[in-house]
Amino acid sequence: MFEATSVNHHNDRVQKQVKILFGIMLALLIIPMVVIVATLLIKGSPIVNLSFIFEDPKDGMTAGGIFPALLGTIWLVAVSLLASVPLGVAAAIYLSEYAPDNLLTRLIHLATINLAGVPSIVHALFGVGAFVVFFRFGTSILAASLTLAIMTLPVVIVSSWEALQSVPRSFREACWNMGATRWQTIWHVVLPNAITGILTGVILQVSRAAGETAPIMFTGAAMFLPFLPNSVFDQTMALALHLFVVATQVPNVPESLPFGVALVLVGIVLLMNSVAIWIRLRLRRKKKW
């Protein structure tokens, strides 16, 4: 019969030690995040209440609330979604449903990777060079949102592509056999079955766009404005830039204020991500195929 030798014992010991070591490495990633969220909660939550959210900043931004910044972020994200969601979903439809396996498709793939990998400050330079200066939008919500839209486009393309790919090929074939055209198949069969997955990508994009600072700081977001934006050609305040400003640019800010702003920002972002994850888990459980 087999009997464990000293070599086996040694191997088992190494195995256990290695497992603990990797567990510690994982903990090194997760513990800081828990500490960060906990610190933001402890130091920020005393200041975050309804009046913090719905009031204007006061006394040179050392007191008061964040309403104009929050509203500005909603403006920026909404306008950027209007541009990037149709474009990104359509690009994903092309890649998933039409694109042949050729050089052009490969180039689109590489371009998507690069769009996601270009530093955010280079996107900002592009936004200034293209939208602010060349197209003469000036520093405006429109210029900032379009910059954000191009920057977050890969998020929509990749997640929509995955959602479309998860629709079984047999669904399409059944539809083609009924005499439907390619577009009829996509519109009536593929998209309805992929829409929840696409929605997940859109939510993740909202989370991404809401947190970006560098691309908007020279294209449309202002450090402080005494009025709210009325149209896409106005400048606006934004939550992420507001955090940068109260944390570094304004003297004599009470310590709790930037923690409150950071808490609201992280709260929005993590809430969005949680919703996306929840939809994804539900979708996986409900899947009919």
Place this chain on the structure above:
Amino acid sequence: MTDPRSDRRRPADARDRHWYIDKFFEILMFLCGISAILFVVGIFLFVFREGLGFILQDMNFSEFFFSPKWRPTSLVRPTYGILAMVAGTAAVTVLAMAICLPVSIGAAIYIAEFAKGRTRETLKILIEFLAAIPSVVWGFIALSIMNPLIIDLFDAPMGLGVLNSALILALMAAPIVTSLAEDAFKAVPDTYREAAEALGATRWQAIRQVVLPAARNGLLSAGLLGVGRAFGETMAILMSSGHSINIPTSIFDSFRALTATIAAELGETAVGSPHYRALFAIGIFLFLITFLINMAADFIVRGVRKG
């Protein structure tokens, strides 16, 4: 009786309303599909357009790359040397990766090879949350939490500098590297592991001798994308670096990154001035480097799929 096929009025591929709708959308989807290429080319062209004047007129090649003196606002003689910033960016990227890569790959091995079922799902969600924290919040954490911590722990005169930035960048790049590394491990077929274990290898022996070599290219690509992320990070570095121009000699030294320079100075320059164009020239440099890193990462992974 004529042959129905010769009936010219109703050919088999009737170009009716549906045919035109179908064609219209096919072309529309195609145009949206190639938009990604147009945007990348557009980014390059527009950044190049603004920076070209500097490269042609004001730039002294050897000064730009080999001088540590960045004095764009000097009234006597402005100098545009990016050496100190390149050194700062390089130092912090190297240190951040030295911290991030072992930890991320270890964490990825734990998630991919040891964790099971619900634990694995929960761990992946936590890593996803880590990736979601915005850059400016990381910068704020560097200022408000890490800064006093480093001063206390190491008795350093200042907590903003290479170490602070590297730790923040390591945490920012870690979720991306971890999930890409996990993908690389998942791409290794289970039959490899089963064969190794059937030969009497323990789980760890199988990982070390079979899974790791098989996932090598995927891991390399994950590491490269981590480098790209750390290299291009802007707000977090701007807030954690101390932002003073010098070539760092210790991990507690303050430094300045290429990206942070653009973020800090673009707002103060007049459109079209040499300073403004010099910032765009730095942008061209950043674009080209990250472009190469991304290409290399993709090339390495594609090599695996072909083989």
